[in-house]
Amino acid sequence: MSGITEPRGWTKGALTTTSWLVYFFFYAPILVLIIFSFSDSRNASVWGGFTTVWYSDFAADSELTGALWNSVRIAVVATLISVVLGTMSALALERFRFRGQRVFDALLYLPVIIPDVTMAVMLLLFFAQAAKWFGFPKGFGTIALSHIAFCISFVSIVVRARLGGMDDKLEEAAMDLYASRWQAFRHVTLPLIMPGILGGGLLAMTLSLDDVVITQFVTGGGWSTLPVYVFSLIRKGVTPLINAVSVVMLVASMALVALSLLTQRLRGDDAVRQS
Amino acid sequence: MAQADVARVDVEEEVTRAVDAVSIRGVTKRFGSGDSEVVAVDDIDLSIADGEFFAMLGPSGCGKTTTLRMIAGLEFPTAGSLKIFGDEVGTLPPNKRPVNTVFQNYALFPHMTVLDNVSFGLRMQGVDKATAATKAGELIDLVQLGGMEKRKPSQLSGGQQQRVALARALVNQPKVLLLDEPLGALDLKLRQEMQLELKSLQRELGVSFVFVTHDQEEALTMSDRIAVMHHGRLLQVGSAEELYERPINRFVADFIGQTNLVEATVADGDMIVLGNGSKVLAPSDYAAGTQVAMSLRPEAISIGPRGSVPAEHRADSLDGVVSSAVYLGHALDYHVSVDWIDLEVRAPAVGSQGRFQPGDEVSIWWDRSSNWVVAD
Amino acid sequence: MAAVVERDEIDVEPFVVGEEATPEFEAANIAQERRRGFLIALPAYAYLIVFFAIPLLTVIVYSFATRDRFGGADLTSFNLDSYVDLNDELIRTIIVRSAGLAILTTLICLVVSYPFAYYMATRSETVRNIMLVFVMIPFWTNFLVRNYAWYVILGTDGPLSRVAEFLGFGPTRVLFTQAAVVLGLVYGFLPFMILPLYASIERIDGRLLEASRDLYATGLQSFRHVLWPLSLPGVIAGSILVFIPSLGAYVTPQVLGGTGTTMLGSYIVTQFLTARNLPFGAAMSTVLMVFMLAATIIYFRKGGRTL
Numbered sequence: 001m002s003g004i005t006e007p008r009g010w011t012k013g014a015l016t017t018t019s020w021l022v023y024f025f026f027y028a029p030i031l032v033l034i035i036f037s038f039s040d041s042r043n044a045s046v047w048g049g050f051t052t053v054w055y056s057d058f059a060a061d062s063e064l065t066g067a068l069w070n071s072v073r074i075a076v077v078a079t080l081i082s083v084v085l086g087t088m089s090a091l092a093l094e095r096f097r098f099r100g101q102r103v104f105d106a107l108l109y110l111p112v113i114i115p116d117v118t119m120a121v122m123l124l125l126f127f128a129q130a131a132k133w134f135g136f137p138k139g140f141g142t143i144a145l146s147h148i149a150f151c152i153s154f155v156s157i158v159v160r161a162r163l164g165g166m167d168d169k170l171e172e173a174a175m176d177l178y179a180s181r182w183q184a185f186r187h188v189t190l191p192l193i194m195p196g197i198l199g200g201g202l203l204a205m206t207l208s209l210d211d212v213v214i215t216q217f218v219t220g221g222g223w224s225t226l227p228v229y230v231f232s233l234i235r236k237g238v239t240p241l242i243n244a245v246s247v248v249m250l251v252a253s254m255a256l257v258a259l260s261l262l263t264q265r266l267r268g269d270d271a272v273r274q275s
Numbered sequence: 276m277a278q279a280d281v282a283r284v285d286v287e288e289e290v291t292r293a294v295d296a297v298s299i300r301g302v303t304k305r306f307g308s309g310d311s312e313v314v315a316v317d318d319i320d321l322s323i324a325d326g327e328f329f330a331m332l333g334p335s336g337c338g339k340t341t342t343l344r345m346i347a348g349l350e351f352p353t354a355g356s357l358k359i360f361g362d363e364v365g366t367l368p369p370n371k372r373p374v375n376t377v378f379q380n381y382a383l384f385p386h387m388t389v390l391d392n393v394s395f396g397l398r399m400q401g402v403d404k405a406t407a408a409t410k411a412g413e414l415i416d417l418v419q420l421g422g423m424e425k426r427k428p429s430q431l432s433g434g435q436q437q438r439v440a441l442a443r444a445l446v447n448q449p450k451v452l453l454l455d456e457p458l459g460a461l462d463l464k465l466r467q468e469m470q471l472e473l474k475s476l477q478r479e480l481g482v483s484f485v486f487v488t489h490d491q492e493e494a495l496t497m498s499d500r501i502a503v504m505h506h507g508r509l510l511q512v513g514s515a516e517e518l519y520e521r522p523i524n525r526f527v528a529d530f531i532g533q534t535n536l537v538e539a540t541v542a543d544g545d546m547i548v549l550g551n552g553s554k555v556l557a558p559s560d561y562a563a564g565t566q567v568a569m570s571l572r573p574e575a576i577s578i579g580p581r582g583s584v585p586a587e588h589r590a591d592s593l594d595g596v597v598s599s600a601v602y603l604g605h606a607l608d609y610h611v612s613v614d615w616i617d618l619e620v621r622a623p624a625v626g627s628q629g630r631f632q633p634g635d636e637v638s639i640w641w642d643r644s645s646n647w648v649v650a651d
Numbered sequence: 652m653a654a655v656v657e658r659d660e661i662d663v664e665p666f667v668v669g670e671e672a673t674p675e676f677e678a679a680n681i682a683q684e685r686r687r688g689f690l691i692a693l694p695a696y697a698y699l700i701v702f703f704a705i706p707l708l709t710v711i712v713y714s715f716a717t718r719d720r721f722g723g724a725d726l727t728s729f730n731l732d733s734y735v736d737l738n739d740e741l742i743r744t745i746i747v748r749s750a751g752l753a754i755l756t757t758l759i760c761l762v763v764s765y766p767f768a769y770y771m772a773t774r775s776e777t778v779r780n781i782m783l784v785f786v787m788i789p790f791w792t793n794f795l796v797r798n799y800a801w802y803v804i805l806g807t808d809g810p811l812s813r814v815a816e817f818l819g820f821g822p823t824r825v826l827f828t829q830a831a832v833v834l835g836l837v838y839g840f841l842p843f844m845i846l847p848l849y850a851s852i853e854r855i856d857g858r859l860l861e862a863s864r865d866l867y868a869t870g871l872q873s874f875r876h877v878l879w880p881l882s883l884p885g886v887i888a889g890s891i892l893v894f895i896p897s898l899g900a901y902v903t904p905q906v907l908g909g910t911g912t913t914m915l916g917s918y919i920v921t922q923f924l925t926a927r928n929l930p931f932g933a934a935m936s937t938v939l940m941v942f943m944l945a946a947t948i949i950y951f952r953k954g955g956r957t958l
Contacts, residue, residue: 011870015770019782022767022841026789029800029838032810036803044802045809089695096688104692107699110707113947115899117916118710118936124923125713125933126706149702152695172349173382175369177396177447187395191386210794213901213916217923227795234799234906243803246796253792302672351680352672365672 030250037243044238054244064245067229074140074225075208078147083201085148086155087193093156094163095171111150112157119150120217127218138220146218147208154207155200162196163189202260206253294361296451296483297323297346302355304341304507315341317507318355323451323485325360328477330486330494333504334530339487340455342504346485347453348372360450370399375444376453380460381436383428389415389439390424396447414442434465441473445480452477454486458493470496491531495519503527519572525649528570535576535618536568539648547648551614556590559648567650573621575645578609581636592640593618597631607631611639714933733934742918742935749915752829753897756836760844760893761886763837768848768885769878773857783849790842798835798906805831805907827909835903840896844889851885852878895943915939 037055041048058064092098093105111119123146130136170192174184212227219228226249233242304316316338323329331339344350345357348369357365364372375396384392394411398404415421418438428436437457444452454473458466474497477484488494494501495515502512503526511523522528529536539547539555541564547557549569557569577588584592595613602624609620609631620639631637670676715729736742771782789797804811805826815823825831855878863873879886901916908914915935922932 015766018763018766019770022763023785025838026786026841029797029804030789030792032804033796033800043806043808045804045806045812085695085698088691092688092692092695096684096691098685098688098692100689100696101692104696107696107704111699111703113895113943114940115896115901115916115943117899117901117919118940118943121919121923121932121936122706122710123702125709125929126702129709145702149699152699156695167380167382169378169380169382170384172369173376173378173384174395174399176347176349176374176376177443178370178399179395180370183399188384206791212795213920227793230795230799231902231905234802238802238806242799246793246799249793249796254788257788257791351677353674353677354672356671362668363671364669366676367669371669 033243033250034247037240037247039240039243042239044240044243054240055248057241058244058248061241063224064226064229067224067226068248070140070223071209071225071227074144074147075205077144078151078208079201079204081144082148082151082155082204083197086152086200086204087159087197089152089156090159090163090193091189094160095168108153108156111153116211116213119146120214123149123214124217138218139223142218142220143215143223143225146214147211150214151204151207154203155197158200158203159193159196162193162199166192198260198263202256205256209249209253294325295322295358296325296327296360297321297485298356298358298361299342299346300356300358302342302345302352302357304338304345304350305353314507316345316352319504319507319509321502321509321512323483325483326481328474328484328486328497328499330488330498330501331504332488332491332494332501332530334489336506337504338507339489339502339504343376343453343455343485343487346451347374347376349376373450374453375447375449376455377437377440377444377457379455379457381428381440381457383436383439383443385428388425388427389420389431392428392439393443393446395443400447410446411442414446415439417445418442433461434469437461437469441476445482449482451483451485454484456488457486458488459490466493473497495531503530505530521647522570522649525568525651528568528647528649533573533619535571535573536649537571537616537618539567539569541565541567541648550616553593555646556643557646557648561648561650565650567648570647570649571618571641571645573608573619574606576618576620576639576641578611578620578622578631578637578639581638584638584640588640588642591643591646592638594636594638597633597635597637599633600631611637613639710933711937713930714937716930716933718928718930733930734938736931737934737938745913745915745918748829748912749898752833752836752912752914753894753900756833756840756897757844757890757894759833759837760841761848761890764841764844764848764889765882765886768845768852771845771849772852772855786842786845794839795902795906797839798903801831801835801838802826802906805834826907827912829908829912831907832904832912832914835907836897836900839903840893843892843896847888847892848882848885851882851888855881891946891949895946899939899943 036044036047038050038052039047040051040053089104089108093101093108123142127136127138127142131138136142166189170188171184174188175181179187210227211225212231215225216228216231219225226245230242230245230249299319299321301318301320302316303314303318306313306315319338319342321342331342333339341350345352346359348364348367348371352365355365356363359373384395387395390408390411393414394402394404394407397407397410402410412424415424418441420435420438420442423431423435428439431439440457457473458469461469470493473484486494486498495518498515500512500514501518503510503518505526511518511527513521518527518531522531525536528534537549539549539557541559541561542548542554543563544560545556545558546554547559547567547569548554555569559567561567581594593613595611595618597609598612598617599610601608604624606624607622607630609622611618611620618639714733715731717730717732771779774782803809805824806812807822807824807826809824809826811825812822815821825834859877859881860873863877868876899916900914901920904912904914904917908917919932919935919939922928922935926932
């Protein structure tokens with residue numbers, strides 16, 4: 001906000017308190033979860049002394065670790081493919097004009113708007129039909145394909161924002177300086193949108209690792225991802241084991257975010273600030 | 276003195292000279308189609324000589340930038356011939372033309388250092404890293420930015436960025452250098468400095484500079500010749516003196532410098548009739564009855580107390596009342612109400628004419644050769 | 652000045668000569684650009700058509716089909732039965748409940764986020780960025796885990812219950828109530844309200860509020876007549892960003908809600924996994940989707956600029 005708007009009097013106190021309360025609201029549950037993951041008790045909500053048994057149980061539980069491994073593999077595959085497709089669609093929409101562009105643009109926005117329940121239903125019926133006509137089995141393939149379907153749009157949005165904010169004269173300058181279209185892309189456009197591509201990739205990975213409903217619907221043949229497995233555990237009966245699993249998932253997401261922030265810093269913030 | 280042929284004469288002279296740096300014949304550029312069609316450049320003929328500092332001047336939207344982009348290859352003409360040193364380039368993409376551009380906001384690559392920016396063109400042409408770095412270094416020194424090679428554009432001031440843009444273009448030894456309003460983003464003092472530097476740089480290098488601007492003062496300061504454009508058409512091409520003293524029409528007269536335009540009608544080849552009926556000696560080639568305007572530059576008008584007009588100027592004089600007087604330091608700026616119009620008169624601050632106040636009754640007069648008749 | 656680089660010192664490929672430009676050339680060039688753009692878009696375009704547009708059509712087709720004996724769908728006889736079945740008292744209850752909870756969630760988010768966003772907008776740039784980062788961190792953590800955390804807190808004998816006991820309220824179990832669901836939804840979607848609100852407020856010129864004070868307005872009047880109207884695009888954007896996912900929520904009501912809190916999402920899922928009434932579920936999904944689309948179009952018209 002430009003101009004001086006420092007709140008005065010009692011409003012200042014009220015606003016500061018509200019803000020701290022919001023942060024408390026955000027982080028307290030996470031802290032509680034972490035604390036109780038070390039609780040020596042059958043009841044996940046009760047503190048019964050310190051122990052790390054739940055973590056070792058997690059490591060020993062092959063079904064859980066198997067689900068974790070599946071989640072990671074699917075997330076990596078989905079992220080890689082959706083980043084490539086999402087970036088390409090961003091480039092096509094921002095730098096070119098072609099027939100059917102508006103339809104494509106709208107089509108890209110739909111997966112973002114649609115609630116996951118509907119998307120899960122859509123893909124379930126689709127793959128069920130596909131199984132009937134082509135014998136395509138449900139499992140890793142269907143999960144990955146489904147994740148890519150909603151990730152492309154998110155990557156596209158992030159990269160488009162980046163492209164839009166870029167000075168389009170830069171590409172002209174590159175061509176004026178004897179670069180071919182491809183060279184201009186490689187040396188000028190790509191480095192400048194890289195933060196967007198990485199950001200989009202991070203978003204895609206998070207969405208893929210987070211997903212419950214869609215995966216639940218399109219999975220088959222005993223394939224399970226960690227969130228889906230945990231989800232079913234919660235319905236059955238809760239022990240601090242789930243707390244431990246949750247904390248591991250938490251730490252993993254934080255690590256991912258920290259990693260992406262770190263790579264951004266290493267590549268130099270100037271490019272980020274410029275564009 | 277015939278005005279209508281001034282622009283024509285330039286073109287004819289060109290034909291007899293050596294091969295021009297840039298030769299534009301019948302070039303038109305249309306955007307859009309049907310109802311939304313815009314003619315940005317309308318059938319222009321232009322020649323830019325080798326080693327010339329050439330400016331394209333006009334208000335926004337007149338087509339000057341589009342023309343520049345067509346020379347650069349960033350746009351393709353809809354029709355017409357565009358030659359660079361005799362070679363037709365109309366359909367070539369920008370990376371195949373021997374010209375380079377300095378963009379309006381410099382378009383420096385933000386993720387590259389100054390050295391990488393400047394050596395970019397060479398590297399794209401296949402020059403090896405070491406040679407390119409050496410050449411780039413020489414140019415960086417030339418524009419007095421030695422020592423800044425490792426910096427990024429965001430760490431440079433506007434003036435420094437502009438020099439990098441210059442170096443980046445010049446290192447490729449282009450046959451023609453194009454500049455798209457490069458000084459627009461600089462503050463006044465810096466702009467004036469850069470104007471002089473660009474001029475001397477051009478003279479040293481001997482390369483043709485084609486410069487686009489909407490600031491007529493800038494064009495007059497730096498250029499050997501200027502092309503004035505309006506609504507996509509080329510109005511007049513000539514030296515600063517030609518444009519200022521002998522503008523081809525009302526628009527050019529008004530656009531270049533300050534002038535008074537007094538409405539009149541042509542009486543015959545020697546005389547025009549002003550709005551208040553008085554006749555003034557002003558030779559022209561227009562037919563009798565044509566609506567014209569008499570263009571009088573403020574500094575060409577002399578001012579004195581009522582009735583003090585020297586005998587030889589009596590036929591070129593008017594009586595009026597001072598409506599405003601502004602002291603500019605180096606000059607005095609008066610507005611004199613004469614019957615139906617207001618004329619601006621600029622008088623030197625030091626002189627025997629003395630200072631006038633609003634309300635003073637004065638007479639103004641001018642040298643017969645100073646007035647100039649223009650039509651639309 | 653350093654020595655001027657002499658011409659023709661660098662050994663560069665001689666330049667190619669072109670041809671005179673014509674309208675045909677220009678048109679051909681434009682056509683080539685179009686083709687290029689299309690080709691670059693093609694992979695993603697094709698992918699979305701196969702794995703999104705077609706599934707979408709499949710749902711709509713199924714919604715007109717008939718339920719067959721095996722819990723599948725008979726695609727040979729089409730009718731509007733499923734849509735007619737939607738007009739059922741149970742469905743209406745669920746829809747009203749879902750809408751009500753979604754609206755409540757949106758309102759709570761708005762009330763909580765507004766002072767927070769305003770406060771953030773009036774901080775210095777460094778503080779603002781730090782505050783933003785700490786708002787975003789929970790967003791990046793796993794959604795299921797965030798809901799589960801509340802499961803832990805709100806359960807019988809859970810921390811909340813203990814605190815309530817300590818304060819003299821007796822053991823409380825909030826879990827499996829509508830309040831728990833709203834709490835979970837607010838927790839999950841608060842960043843979606845904060846961000847657009849902040850973006851919108853941040854853009855307001857603070858001097859306008861100063862001017863308002865200068866013209867004798869009280870804080871409340873300044874808010875009502877200056878701040879609120881100017882921040883409206885952000886309010887609308889944030890509201891829709893919270894309302895839409897809340898309406899179609901599945902995970903949160905499943906984890907934190909009980910039998911008395913069935914929402915649209917869960918009900919649709921049961922049609923497919925338990926009740927095996929595919930056409931009916933498809934019809935519900937279609938209706939839900941149409942509604943979402945309508946709401947989003949409103950968002951783009953009114954508040955779309957702030958994102």
